[in-house]
Amino acid sequence: MTYEAVIGLEVHAQLKTATKMFCACPAAFEAPPNSCVCPVCLGHPGALPVANRRAAELAVRLGLAVGATVRAHSSWARKSYFYPDLPKGYQITQYAEPIVTGGALEIETTEGSRSIRLVRMHLEEDAGRSQHPERSGERTTRVDFNRCGTPLLEIVSVPDLRTPGEARAYLVRLKQILQYCAVSDADMEKGGLRCDVNISVRPAGEERLGTPAELKNLNSFRHVERALAAEITRQVARLRRGETVSRETRRWDPAGGRTHAMRDKEAEHDYRYFPEPDLPPLILDPDWIAAIERSLPEMPDRRRARLVTQYGIRPYDARLLTATRELADYFEAVAARAPDAQIAANLVGSELLGLLHEHKLEVTACPIRPQALADLAGLRAKGTLSSKLIKQVLAEMLASGEAPEAIIRSRGWVQVEDDTQLRAWVIALLETHPQEVADYRKGKTAVLEFLMGQLMKRSQGRAHPEIARALLEELLGAKP
Amino acid sequence: MRGAPGTVSALTAALRNGALRLPEVIEPYLDRIRKRNDELGALLHVFDEGARSRARELQRRLDAGDWPGPLTGVPVAVKDNISLAGHPTTAGSRILKGFRPVYTATAVERLEASGAIVIGKANLDEFAMGSSNEYSAYGAARNPYDTGRVPGGSSGGCAAAIAGGLALGALGSDTGGSVRQPAAFCGLVALKPQYGSVSRYGLIAFGSSLDQIAPMARTARDCAALYNAIRGVDPHDATSREDGAPVDVEAWSQPPRDVRLGVPRSWLAAGLDADVRAGFDRCCARFAKLGARLVDVALPDPSWAVATYHILANAEASTNLARYDGVRYGPRAAGVASVDVLYAATRGAGFGPEVKRRILLGTYVLSAGYRAAYYARAARARLALRAAYAEVLQCVDALLMPTTPTPAFRLGEKLGDPLAMYLCDVFTIGANLTGWPAVAFPVGRNPAGLPLGAQLCGPLGGEDLLLGLVHRFDGGEPLPLPEG
Numbered sequence: 001m002t003y004e005a006v007i008g009l010e011v012h013a014q015l016k017t018a019t020k021m022f023c024a025c026p027a028a029f030e031a032p033p034n035s036c037v038c039p040v041c042l043g044h045p046g047a048l049p050v051a052n053r054r055a056a057e058l059a060v061r062l063g064l065a066v067g068a069t070v071r072a073h074s075s076w077a078r079k080s081y082f083y084p085d086l087p088k089g090y091q092i093t094q095y096a097e098p099i100v101t102g103g104a105l106e107i108e109t110t111e112g113s114r115s116i117r118l119v120r121m122h123l124e125e126d127a128g129r130s131q132h133p134e135r136s137g138e139r140t141t142r143v144d145f146n147r148c149g150t151p152l153l154e155i156v157s158v159p160d161l162r163t164p165g166e167a168r169a170y171l172v173r174l175k176q177i178l179q180y181c182a183v184s185d186a187d188m189e190k191g192g193l194r195c196d197v198n199i200s201v202r203p204a205g206e207e208r209l210g211t212p213a214e215l216k217n218l219n220s221f222r223h224v225e226r227a228l229a230a231e232i233t234r235q236v237a238r239l240r241r242g243e244t245v246s247r248e249t250r251r252w253d254p255a256g257g258r259t260h261a262m263r264d265k266e267a268e269h270d271y272r273y274f275p276e277p278d279l280p281p282l283i284l285d286p287d288w289i290a291a292i293e294r295s296l297p298e299m300p301d302r303r304r305a306r307l308v309t310q311y312g313i314r315p316y317d318a319r320l321l322t323a324t325r326e327l328a329d330y331f332e333a334v335a336a337r338a339p340d341a342q343i344a345a346n347l348v349g350s351e352l353l354g355l356l357h358e359h360k361l362e363v364t365a366c367p368i369r370p371q372a373l374a375d376l377a378g379l380r381a382k383g384t385l386s387s388k389l390i391k392q393v394l395a396e397m398l399a400s401g402e403a404p405e406a407i408i409r410s411r412g413w414v415q416v417e418d419d420t421q422l423r424a425w426v427i428a429l430l431e432t433h434p435q436e437v438a439d440y441r442k443g444k445t446a447v448l449e450f451l452m453g454q455l456m457k458r459s460q461g462r463a464h465p466e467i468a469r470a471l472l473e474e475l476l477g478a479k480p
Numbered sequence: 481m482r483g484a485p486g487t488v489s490a491l492t493a494a495l496r497n498g499a500l501r502l503p504e505v506i507e508p509y510l511d512r513i514r515k516r517n518d519e520l521g522a523l524l525h526v527f528d529e530g531a532r533s534r535a536r537e538l539q540r541r542l543d544a545g546d547w548p549g550p551l552t553g554v555p556v557a558v559k560d561n562i563s564l565a566g567h568p569t570t571a572g573s574r575i576l577k578g579f580r581p582v583y584t585a586t587a588v589e590r591l592e593a594s595g596a597i598v599i600g601k602a603n604l605d606e607f608a609m610g611s612s613n614e615y616s617a618y619g620a621a622r623n624p625y626d627t628g629r630v631p632g633g634s635s636g637g638c639a640a641a642i643a644g645g646l647a648l649g650a651l652g653s654d655t656g657g658s659v660r661q662p663a664a665f666c667g668l669v670a671l672k673p674q675y676g677s678v679s680r681y682g683l684i685a686f687g688s689s690l691d692q693i694a695p696m697a698r699t700a701r702d703c704a705a706l707y708n709a710i711r712g713v714d715p716h717d718a719t720s721r722e723d724g725a726p727v728d729v730e731a732w733s734q735p736p737r738d739v740r741l742g743v744p745r746s747w748l749a750a751g752l753d754a755d756v757r758a759g760f761d762r763c764c765a766r767f768a769k770l771g772a773r774l775v776d777v778a779l780p781d782p783s784w785a786v787a788t789y790h791i792l793a794n795a796e797a798s799t800n801l802a803r804y805d806g807v808r809y810g811p812r813a814a815g816v817a818s819v820d821v822l823y824a825a826t827r828g829a830g831f832g833p834e835v836k837r838r839i840l841l842g843t844y845v846l847s848a849g850y851r852a853a854y855y856a857r858a859a860r861a862r863l864a865l866r867a868a869y870a871e872v873l874q875c876v877d878a879l880l881m882p883t884t885p886t887p888a889f890r891l892g893e894k895l896g897d898p899l900a901m902y903l904c905d906v907f908t909i910g911a912n913l914t915g916w917p918a919v920a921f922p923v924g925r926n927p928a929g930l931p932l933g934a935q936l937c938g939p940l941g942g943e944d945l946l947l948g949l950v951h952r953f954d955g956g957e958p959l960p961l962p963e964g
């Protein structure tokens with residue numbers, strides 16, 4: 001019997017607001033411990049929450065971006081549990097009436113694109129951060145409340161996902177849209193995007209859902225994928241042995257590559273939800289919602305299609321260049337100034353991105369102005385630079401900030417087409433490689449590529465490739 | 481105290497025309513506190529040096545021709561569940577022993593901005609949960625009219641302070657009658673403002689959807705002056721509202737002709753003390769003589785409001801009191817092995833029996849499997865009660881009823897019987913559940929000399945109407961203070 005997995009994701013995204021969800025403290029994450037706190041977010045007696053309109057606006061942005069329903073009336077609830085990093089003993093969240101319902105995300109799978117439906121999105125406040133350092137041999141608990149009260153948007157999917165790969169694709173997509181709409185930095189490593197997973201398995205073709213387990217502690221896309229794969233294997237093995245799967249919360253252990261059941265006490269809570277009396281319902285004006293809709297940026301799918309039609313670049317490049325809004329903006333700035341958009345796409349999408357990656361730079365921090373890159377594309381279009389030289393010039397542009405022409409001129413990196421110079425390089429090369437010359441003449445023509453490589457090296461990439469190749473073939477063909 | 485002005489209005493008038501100077505005003509109060517506070521248990525913390533320096537500062541401004549505000553020089557007690565930065569704020573609980581807030585409640589800031597002098601923090605039932613002030617972790621307060629009797633609760637310390645001559649006004653809080661019932665027991669005027677009229681920022685929460693900071697004084701005019709100082713929208717309280725013009729009781733100097741007052745006749749039947757009944761009848765007769773029309777109205781039996789109230793208030797309280805866990809402030813149990821034991825030991829030692837009872841009840845009514853039967857039903861009952869009150873208010877301008885079923889009772893009389901204690905609030909909790917404003921006011925004394933009270937309730941936005949009617953009733957004259 002084959003089994004299929006049924007997967008639903010609950011993602012918490014940190015919203016990009018200047019201040020916290022219910023107080024005026026800065027939502028700063030790198031500040032010294034307990035430096036961004038006040039009576040409200042510390043849960044001091046008598047302090048009261050006031051909802052941050054900007055957080056609601058960001059939730060509405062994401063909702064509109066994924067075709068969801070924004071509710072003109074939503075409300076707040078208290079979710080009670082005791083934990084040292086939860087100062088009020090309850091979290092303010094949205095329960096019965098979330099701000100956004102419905103919507104869907106398109107994901108790319110090996111079988112083409114699929115639409116993953118969303119259940120809801122709701123606003124809530126984050127908890128503080130507990131650490132348990134050893135101090136003089138004793139385990140202590142230290143709590144930093146800087147994160148406490150920062151706004152989160154919980155995004156709940158319908159269990160439409162079927163494989164770990166799809167779950168990953170969903171997260172990649174969600175992260176992309178969160179960043180496009182400037183709703184969240186969605187940085188998983190810094191905790192800006194957190195993911196809980198509900199997973200059950202059932203015999204293929206079965207309609208009824210199996211008993212789900214909830215997985216926690218998944219802090220990277222890779223962990224989500226690996227944890228799901230391990231959990232599917234575990235659940236299927238149990239069913240195959242005729243055992244049942246129990247409804248429980250499990251923790252992913254990345255080192256052991258398996259999931260572990262959490263202690264019941266940690267997992268089973270009666271949260272005693274009830275309406276938050278300190279906050280009136282969140283009432284959104286339809287005109288305000290409409291204004292947010294008008295301010296939404298072009299979403300990645302539409303932008304990708306437009307790049308193909310407007311600039312005539314390959315769909316593959318368009319997908320790559322729309323991965324983030326900043327990259328697409330940069331590309332369009334270059335393409336608008338370059339004589340050939342496809343060359344601009346190659347330059348930005350492969351050469352520049354690779355170089356930035358090497359230097360661990362974001363495209364927003366790229367010191368090369370779009371005009372300079374467009375000029376480089378122009379030189380490439382004229383054929384005056386080999387691809388090897390392009391890389392070198394680009395590296396210099398990044399390092400020195402000089403214009404491409406200036407770099408080429410000062411370094412003497414103009415392509416060499418002069419027959420005398422080329423011929424001298426080829427003859428010298430053949431003299432140092434008698435074995436390869438002999439092989440070639442015996443019919444092993446594959447050594448030509450090796451010799452071309454050596455020639456480019458000898459010329460520091462300056463030899464005009466086509467002319468040099470013709471010359472090489474000519475001199476190899478000639479009897480000694 | 482002989483010769484000293486006995487009302488806010490008389491005191492401020494004397495200061496304004498220079499007949500009195502502030503240090504002369506404040507010293508007799510501090511003197512009286514020294515003499516009587518131990519016996520009355522009214523104030524938990526006395527700010528004698530703070531009050532003196534504030535009096536000097538205000539007098540300097542007066543001498544410079546400045547008039548700081550309508551409460552200039554008025555000695556006011558603030559219930560100890562209202563935050564005052566840097567000063568102890570215990571809410572009458574051991575769990576906040578030694579706690580000093582880092583910020584001041586909006587209402588207190590506004591009070592001080594009007595020139596008032598906060599003379600001390602007043603005793604209360606722990607976390608405002610009680611009707612006799614006997615549930616204070618710092619000892620009971622006593623009724624100045626008969627020190628063998630309770631001053632009422634939970635704002636018992638405020639009431640005892642004013643009736644005992646230790647202050648001219650007070651800020652209490654009212655969740656189910658906590659300023660009105662003590663006002664009835666101590667012969668005072670107390671306004672429970674409409675929910676949202678006064679900012680709750682800095683009021684230690686009990687039942688957040690019911691709580692209001694509430695002024696207490698000896699006359700309607702004085703109560704209005706306190707209310708005007710603290711009312712209005714506050715950006716720190718999302719449930720606060722702007723409610724138009726301030727209250728002007730002087731505008732009510734004409735007889736309240738054509739005002740219709742609804743009397744819920746069925747409430748006056750069983751269980752009402754004969755003296756309270758007689759006082760209430762005299763009150764009705766006087767309002768009729770002043771030109772009001774009294775109309776019988778039918779309201780739902782108050783006993784189901786009591787049940788509804790205790791479910792909702794305790795549900796909210798069970799979460800409001802979750803923060804007292806010993807982690808960030810307040811005393812913390814020592815020598816514990818885990819955080820769960822820390823919570824249990826800290827809360828077990830820090831809360832008194834009545835607070836524990838209410839936390840347990842509130843937790844229960846919100847628990848899975850019980851929420852629908854208790855919390856959700858009570859929430860629906862509250863809506864039904866609002867609808868019933870609103871319907872009655874179609875026919876009358878306000879409701880007139882007794883404040884309490886009995887006058888002040890003896891200390892210890894109801895301590896063993898929580899249900900009997902809860903019934904002290906039977907007439908007052910309607911205003912909290914509906915959010916309506918209500919004013920309690922004295923209607924004389926019984927043959928034993930104990931004050932008797934009545935209250936006016938509703939409509940929404942009706943603080944001006946209610947205080948105006950009481951002003952017509954008392955004519956600016958307070959009930960005489962007890963001897964002592």
Ligand SMILES: [Zn+2]
Nearest residue numbers: 023025038041
């Ligand atoms: Zn804060």
